[in-house]
Amino acid sequence: MTTWITICDTCKRTGWEDTGMEKTDGEVLAEMVEAAAVDASDVKTRRVSCTMGCDRACNITVQSSGKINYSLGTFEAATADAEAIVEYAGKHAASETGQVPYREWPQGVKGHFVSRHQPLPE
Numbered sequence: 001m002t003t004w005i006t007i008c009d010t011c012k013r014t015g016w017e018d019t020g021m022e023k024t025d026g027e028v029l030a031e032m033v034e035a036a037a038v039d040a041s042d043v044k045t046r047r048v049s050c051t052m053g054c055d056r057a058c059n060i061t062v063q064s065s066g067k068i069n070y071s072l073g074t075f076e077a078a079t080a081d082a083e084a085i086v087e088y089a090g091k092h093a094a095s096e097t098g099q100v101p102y103r104e105w106p107q108g109v110k111g112h113f114v115s116r117h118q119p120l121p122e
Contacts, residue, residue, distance in 0.1 A: 002044055003064040003093035005085060007033055009047040011057035013077075025077040029058045032082035040086055042093035056114060062089050066122075067098030071114040084108020 011026030053059040056073030063069040084106040091100040
């Protein structure tokens, strides 16, 4: 079953306005996640404008129908973070319930979980 990575493309990390960056941190992270997921058959990406987690920019969600879904934040707009997000999403996709044992989490997602959302009732 496909797992979706939803990336907030309006996220700006603290001090963004002082960096002279033409793109938001969220846009840069989105590009990196999209590139990392290009060959993942069970992971898709989408961008949204604002997930209301501004204090923890950069934010993403890992979602799949009928599974536990997760919100994660405080990522850097960095290739290593993007790769860890996609690796975790692949493990989420392979899980029947969406739960991935902690010992299988990529190091790059540890400490970034914000909340867990139970699947909607059918």
